[in-house]
Amino acid sequence: MKKKISNNMITYGMILLFYVIMQVMISTGSISSLLQGLLVPLCMYAIAAVSLNLVVGFSGELSLGQAGFMCVGAYASAFFTKLTEETLPEGPRFLIAILIGAVVAAIFGFLIGIPVLRLRGDYLAIVTLAFGEIIKNLVSVFHVGVDKSGIHFSVKDAASLNLDEEGRVLIDGPLGITGTPKNANFTIGIILLFLTVFIVLNLVNSRSGRAITAIRDNRIAAESIGLNVTKYKLMAFVISTALAGVAGVLYSHNLSTLNVKFFNYNTSILILVFVVLGGIGNVKGSIIAAILLTALPELLRELQDYRMLIYAILLIGMMLFNWAPSAIAFRERVKDKFKSNKKEAA
Amino acid sequence: MKALEVKNLCISFGGLRAVQGFDLSIEKGALYGLIGPNGAGKTTVFNLLTGVYKPDEGIVKLEGKDITGLKTTAINRAGVARTFQNIRLFKDMSVLDNVKAALTDIYKYSTFAGIFRLPSYFKTEKLMNEKATEILEVFDLDKEKNILASNLPYGKQRKLEIARALATNPKLLLLDEPAAGMNPNETIELMNTIRFVRDHFDITVLLIEHDMKLVSGICEELTVLNFGEVLTKGKTSKVLNEPAVITAYLGE
Numbered sequence: 055m056k057k058k059i060s061n062n063m064i065t066y067g068m069i070l071l072f073y074v075i076m077q078v079m080i081s082t083g084s085i086s087s088l089l090q091g092l093l094v095p096l097c098m099y100a101i102a103a104v105s106l107n108l109v110v111g112f113s114g115e116l117s118l119g120q121a122g123f124m125c126v127g128a129y130a131s132a133f134f135t136k137l138t139e140e141t142l143p144e145g146p147r148f149l150i151a152i153l154i155g156a157v158v159a160a161i162f163g164f165l166i167g168i169p170v171l172r173l174r175g176d177y178l179a180i181v182t183l184a185f186g187e188i189i190k191n192l193v194s195v196f197h198v199g200v201d202k203s204g205i206h207f208s209v210k211d212a213a214s215l216n217l218d219e220e221g222r223v224l225i226d227g228p229l230g231i232t233g234t235p236k237n238a239n240f241t242i243g244i245i246l247l248f249l250t251v252f253i254v255l256n257l258v259n260s261r262s263g264r265a266i267t268a269i270r271d272n273r274i275a276a277e278s279i280g281l282n283v284t285k286y287k288l289m290a291f292v293i294s295t296a297l298a299g300v301a302g303v304l305y306s307h308n309l310s311t312l313n314v315k316f317f318n319y320n321t322s323i324l325i326l327v328f329v330v331l332g333g334i335g336n337v338k339g340s341i342i343a344a345i346l347l348t349a350l351p352e353l354l355r356e357l358q359d360y361r362m363l364i365y366a367i368l369l370i371g372m373m374l375f376n377w378a379p380s381a382i383a384f385r386e387r388v389k390d391k392f393k394s395n396k397k398e399a400a
Numbered sequence: 401m402k403a404l405e406v407k408n409l410c411i412s413f414g415g416l417r418a419v420q421g422f423d424l425s426i427e428k429g430a431l432y433g434l435i436g437p438n439g440a441g442k443t444t445v446f447n448l449l450t451g452v453y454k455p456d457e458g459i460v461k462l463e464g465k466d467i468t469g470l471k472t473t474a475i476n477r478a479g480v481a482r483t484f485q486n487i488r489l490f491k492d493m494s495v496l497d498n499v500k501a502a503l504t505d506i507y508k509y510s511t512f513a514g515i516f517r518l519p520s521y522f523k524t525e526k527l528m529n530e531k532a533t534e535i536l537e538v539f540d541l542d543k544e545k546n547i548l549a550s551n552l553p554y555g556k557q558r559k560l561e562i563a564r565a566l567a568t569n570p571k572l573l574l575l576d577e578p579a580a581g582m583n584p585n586e587t588i589e590l591m592n593t594i595r596f597v598r599d600h601f602d603i604t605v606l607l608i609e610h611d612m613k614l615v616s617g618i619c620e621e622l623t624v625l626n627f628g629e630v631l632t633k634g635k636t637s638k639v640l641n642e643p644a645v646i647t648a649y650l651g652e
Contacts, residue, residue, distance in 0.1 A: 274452070
């Protein structure tokens, strides 16, 4: 119990430390503008990875559509922001946008989860994979505009919206949403990451979280002690998709142009890589992996053509050194040594 | 009132009639044994009683209430808890959390309160810890409560399974070979624990066992299954001396 709490504190402390270091580096100007531009995406990837870890690590289901849920959150929130750009002040508008992103993504998660999570087996992986691709294609045919007479909708092109002179096109099919105000910044990203970690860790260490991990460990035994399997799996999945929606909000409010190209299969897999590399069921690891692997391609930029080659080799190396049994044993030894030293000191 | 009444329970898997016309009637507070040679259908009966399989025919009544064909979760809520022949613990959770998982629907607070650590979280978690520790003390597991369930020795894992089943507050406890893999000393200790549990928690116990010392030591009545059908039933001492039972176990 105590060990768990201190472990959680390390996770929070790590995020805080990362924030402070980055802020100091920004203020002293010792950080490249490229890396500075990566700070918000870093937070976004970390949030997505932690939220996916809730499904993959704690509920034991495989989801391959995290980017799809980010897409839903990104579009819903950006649409809201564009719609109310002139009527609402910036602060509350962004707050509501975050909530809308989370809620809309959660609704999609709920609708997908209800039929799929009743089944036994890896059906969630198949369905979320399909969802990610479908939602991407679906969103790219939407044309939505607004004028005095209200909201216009078309699946053909922007011209067929029949807007009057003052009308604005909000979503322009494959071109996406342009001109979203850049409300997201590094501080907000870190706050949202903090909140995500807080929600996931506290959920896992609560009554519902115990039920979720119990179902993961042994479904039949969990049923035999009266746990409602579908309910708790759905709970983990919906919370995860809501948090993925929040990651999407960060993305859409960090770039002035939002289109669906980013939310493809590769992004979903990349997020899964963060989770697997950081350790399944290890929140701290997910964050570290997300930050390192997002920053790495930029740091390797000087190697030019060999960049992705080195990146792949580093990935394999990290996987080996992180999860080889002897590497784990070595870490345990170091930990024990550290502990006994501390005891002697006390 | 009978604790458990089963009438004409049948199930077939393909062409195999695993259980045929199974009847059972257990008095409240009894310690009842279900024995039979390997493959007789004992565990299948347990799976039928707990809703893992749906019976083709027959009625199961728990304290007069019909629970036939309900789902496992609903049957547990109605008051039937069980252990498994091949141990099924939540192996990556601590011993304490294994028991607390079984308390999920007894001590409640909302998920929201759990995430945002509202006062009801701390209050209920404290009650849960006390209750879980109390149950673990019965099985002498309270000292190991913080270690992972998979790190427990075999005999203690069996005990933890019983503790977890008891935490759901059952009226009827089904034990599937509780003494399997235990040495004679552990078996005697287990016998005393089962008796204590029956008296202390005021429940009815139905157990499957191959260890005849345990069966004759604590079971008041027995039903013998052979080839999916009831061979005989009655008082333990009488049943164990019946020629038909001895033949079923040892052959002609």
